Amino acid sequence: MDEQDSSKIGKALDGFSIELPSWGFANTGTRFGKFLQEGAAIDIFDKIADAGQVHSLTGCCPDLAVHVLWDFTDETPTQAVAAAAGEVGVRIGSINPNVFQDQDYKLGSVANPDAAIRKRALDHLLASIQLGQELGSSLVSLWFADGTNYPGQDCIRRRKRAFSEALRTCHEALAPNQNLLVEYKPFEPAFYHTDIADWGMALLLAKEAGPQAKVLVDTGHHYSAQNIEQIVAWLLDEQMLGGFHFNDRRYADDDLTLGSIDPYQTFRIFAEIHSCQQRDPGLVNSIAYMVDQSHNLKPKIEAMLQTAMVAQEYYAKAALIDWTILDEARQRGDVLDAERVYQKAFRTDVTDALVAWRQGRGLAADPLLAFRESGYLERVSEERSQRRERLGLGTGSSYA
Amino acid sequence: MDEQDSSKIGKALDGFSIELPSWGFANTGTRFGKFLQEGAAIDIFDKIADAGQVHSLTGCCPDLAVHVLWDFTDETPTQAVAAAAGEVGVRIGSINPNVFQDQDYKLGSVANPDAAIRKRALDHLLASIQLGQELGSSLVSLWFADGTNYPGQDCIRRRKRAFSEALRTCHEALAPNQNLLVEYKPFEPAFYHTDIADWGMALLLAKEAGPQAKVLVDTGHHYSAQNIEQIVAWLLDEQMLGGFHFNDRRYADDDLTLGSIDPYQTFRIFAEIHSCQQRDPGLVNSIAYMVDQSHNLKPKIEAMLQTAMVAQEYYAKAALIDWTILDEARQRGDVLDAERVYQKAFRTDVTDALVAWRQGRGLAADPLLAFRESGYLERVSEERSQRRERLGLGTGSSYA
Amino acid sequence: MDEQDSSKIGKALDGFSIELPSWGFANTGTRFGKFLQEGAAIDIFDKIADAGQVHSLTGCCPDLAVHVLWDFTDETPTQAVAAAAGEVGVRIGSINPNVFQDQDYKLGSVANPDAAIRKRALDHLLASIQLGQELGSSLVSLWFADGTNYPGQDCIRRRKRAFSEALRTCHEALAPNQNLLVEYKPFEPAFYHTDIADWGMALLLAKEAGPQAKVLVDTGHHYSAQNIEQIVAWLLDEQMLGGFHFNDRRYADDDLTLGSIDPYQTFRIFAEIHSCQQRDPGLVNSIAYMVDQSHNLKPKIEAMLQTAMVAQEYYAKAALIDWTILDEARQRGDVLDAERVYQKAFRTDVTDALVAWRQGRGLAADPLLAFRESGYLERVSEERSQRRERLGLGTGSSYA
């Protein structure tokens, strides 16, 4: 790799930071059960500590997304959370309300047929926005499980309008520095229709809500074969791309590690962002790069380290695309040469450049290896096992 | 069936008319070849004659969509076409430009990298709009094959902007009574990305083009498992539903007979329209119900007759949904009872009501049977075979 | 409907019985949580009571599938279970081992890299076969969650061979009246590869295991767009169809009510069975029709009643196909007429014939209505709520 390429990669990585999800450090699983890990985080302070580890080793994960219901009980002192984060060098990132888990939300949250439940959901959203202001977070990230399981179950248009209204109300409650991210997902847990099923629905609702609302692209929330990078390109061009939830999948919302199934797609998504930065830098405002993965098999912290490293790898590769040569090939209609510009960047092994970037910041060449050698996991596993026992925390649940 | 239900069906059918596609009467096929039919239409006058047959037998197909390139050669006298249609009781319906077949369009039409080709495509679109005005047609229906086959081949955002510009120009050329329908399709013939790939893209482009532009839903142009009736509901609610291309599919854009693979989906799409007419009649303006099918195995005219009959059948069933009982079930959150309201309507055999509607109009009880007994196909098959020989028309093409 | 058709339906229904799943009466949900029902069954005796209700009302559900882990604790007296079933007129049907829930099975059961875990799983399978013998059940139904989440995670061929070996050992342990059903599923909970992913893999393993092993078709365990009825036809022709798990789905393994999303597919599956019974009755041995659904929204017992009724409805419709007319149309290559024979049967409203069949057995015309009027649900909800509280049973689990 010549110096110019190394420099492109260095510059790209300097501007690329990734938010980790607090729930990525806790035990999660599938509907058939969870495979529990001794070292899994128990409370928000564990999660902050784990996120601090990942950030201190990778240097690129300064933010931690929090899930209101799972991270903030009535007894959790908000300021203590912010302080704990500060101590390990991370900030509280996006605030994620939870309006899907409570028994009340069986038939939906803000689109529930029952007005009292709709209000309850809205109140939680408004409280989450308020919590974000208290924590100094600039992002409220909304995912709704709302939908129906059977044809005829509810009126699709009534529910659409209920969403419009709720999101408008949320938007009015935003502080000037807060953005509202609207996520879409085709299915699961709703199996006949999901109220915000695709990027078009999220876009319409976000536009209607107001200028601080943007669309959140979860890379696992698409139909089979759907072209995600095209959606990213369109959202960029409409100035409506709020951010990403990184993960990978083969079938449904499998929540696997980014790039583990289709690494070329990860590269192509990043290519659209680099392309936009090249030609229309004004369109690329702050994009929130967030991880949303559910690791049932991989160790939690290792999985997050790997994700950050993989994201950097493909972001760096995409930074190597030679836009000048590409434009020439495109202009003369040379399909094959244009494709080869992409393939050349993708093929380039950027390992050394990543190591150089890390060493330039005093980071370990291989964060994963450094983590394994640190003994951190062994320490917290022991402590958390004991605490789990002390707290009488269960050992998982059964499908039926 | 009680009188009230018969009356609902009668009223529904009175307001339900279907446009036939001229190309549905010609020989078409798959990339592996066409199975030719002696009775297939050769020119626009044959197609008009065939469409006239379908309308005279079903009473519900008064319009004929035309494809500019296939139906109008330089020697085709426009007024003669309109006159021929008038003679058999049909009108020229939507005008369909063709900017995909010519060798120039290898890399796209209005999004081609080459400005001269973009202009050529735009000129054809404008000429088609003009043709529509001459023929007294109120619809211009736009399907674009534009897209790319390989990652990197072209700039997605540049192409998006080229589409915006072209559609705005088209919109400016519309007469006050003309509407522009923008169709979307996820793939084929483009296999990496299609410029207008989904309803969200079509909606953004149509909104940007102007108030006379609407979205066209081809029932075969969706991702596997995508909920089409939800898209219909959203488009209705946004007052952006321009019309349909009816067909059915299992895998890709298979262009099979409407309702042949998933009849319950056909019913549910119609249910959304009836629902909107019930609650927000103001939202349902003129929806163009059009057929777009490619029959390689079924006899062309019979397939169109069958399609019209099937469309009426499921439109009639959907008219039987009891919205009052449904609303009560929805309001009390009774998922199962709400579903059963849909199922009851779907289960009802409406054959007798359809026959009654036909007989009330002096039509045959079974249009397909009546057609077979009429001898029409035998007559035109003989004449067209001879004409085909006289004209030296080939007998199909080879894949490679 | 003429007498001949009524008679066909009556005869068909006489030979059509459905096995209910014990877990269908318990609280289940998605990975995002369970919506709990007061009336949900707590233990195997509740499940038997509920199944008894469904059978006494429908007359067509004489068997109850049991899940070894969920239904049989160390303290459950096997004979008491059989006796309780006998009291409400049902039999213990298929035995379902569970080798996916325990923490040991994180990396698989009989294909685990660890020989000790493989042995543990096999021991459970053998114990389940033994349990089946004790309970007088003739079916052991095997579903394996085994698979991997990441490329490279494990050796696909080693795992395949481990399965061959385990299933052969199981087969050797069967009593002469026992059959082994091998289920397949493309994904979930494994997301990169599932060891028994499709019918071809299940078939190879079953054939290798021995003559008492057959394939189990779960209607929700297929790729999008895959033709299930063709698989059924092939398995029938190979004499390898062991039975079904009935449910419906739109996206993944959604476990919705049979026929709720694609009723025509349900009809077509039954049509293949009727077709085989017509032409090659020798091929159709006992097919186990079983339900496997997970109801998070619908009341459990009502959902089972509805499922049984829907299954009967489409089984009855498929019995109306006129094979003579169909054969003639097929022989002369009349695609449209052949299709219309299917459509005619599907369109026929068989409600009255079902009512007649029920009344001829002293059953209520509408089992669902009769159940609602019986007060059963209110009684058990009260009793089970109290018992749940007494036993200190939790109120669900959290995703993270």
Add this chain to the structure above:
Amino acid sequence: MDEQDSSKIGKALDGFSIELPSWGFANTGTRFGKFLQEGAAIDIFDKIADAGQVHSLTGCCPDLAVHVLWDFTDETPTQAVAAAAGEVGVRIGSINPNVFQDQDYKLGSVANPDAAIRKRALDHLLASIQLGQELGSSLVSLWFADGTNYPGQDCIRRRKRAFSEALRTCHEALAPNQNLLVEYKPFEPAFYHTDIADWGMALLLAKEAGPQAKVLVDTGHHYSAQNIEQIVAWLLDEQMLGGFHFNDRRYADDDLTLGSIDPYQTFRIFAEIHSCQQRDPGLVNSIAYMVDQSHNLKPKIEAMLQTAMVAQEYYAKAALIDWTILDEARQRGDVLDAERVYQKAFRTDVTDALVAWRQGRGLAADPLLAFRESGYLERVSEERSQRRERLGLGTGSSYA
């Protein structure tokens, strides 16, 4: 890259040769039309010349598959074909009969309802086997378009049996050195059911036909999300993998360049073959690596050069997997480390090793560049354009 890795790659490439398709040099397209190329081959002698170019530049494409109908007219002297191939250093590879293009095959070939057409198809298959013997080819490659478009159209089991019978008859006609490859495809051109829809059906038919029949895996003929490398692993383990048709796709059978959409999948497929060669070399007999692509946009010869180069690239990468380290990780259940072994090999840039391999054989470092500099395309384009005009060959066909 160290010497050991270079040596692994060299050894792998030495044993890796690819068969080109004669139809890959002719004009092909989609059902919407063909974009014609001046340099496209007109007859079998052009195709041989073009294939010779590709082989002389890449050194890895010594075989040319032929399509009986498209390459052999009644006037084509069989021996002249073999001689022409010999002159440019290629051999005639697999023989591909064509039983889908003729009008007779509208309702199928060997499964047609009409016995006369079944016989005609079988005769063509037998003639193709005979032709293979005359040409010294050891492979007969069978792809059938047989299937139906509508539920009820034909009897699935009757058609299955017709296939069994036909393939048995074909097998009996094989010379001892001939193998029969049975290809599967889920859909297109049949849209309701395809007679040989998946690998399980192909396997059953091949096993029944006889020991010289194997399964052919076309990488584009699978359901969305289906795990192709698992199918490859199973076929290897069953000693039933006959070969591949290489291409890539995103949606349907898009026939794009291998590795252009999902390069990691290409790598994983090759990984299964290397894995089997490592552990069970006895299972890996001759696998026919064949290309089957339809280039509508890319220049034909360039596309073939690129395909050969890409195939070598990913075959070489997969050769770098460290099976020892992988086994250790798998054995200790380290999911993440096992995955990283795959990722390390995939990430390695093998460009230099490929260049070294080529230069060791006196080949150009970049065959594509060398081809462009050779002037071959310009020469044949001119000659073929003139010949096309002389022969009065048409300029494409219209969809409707």
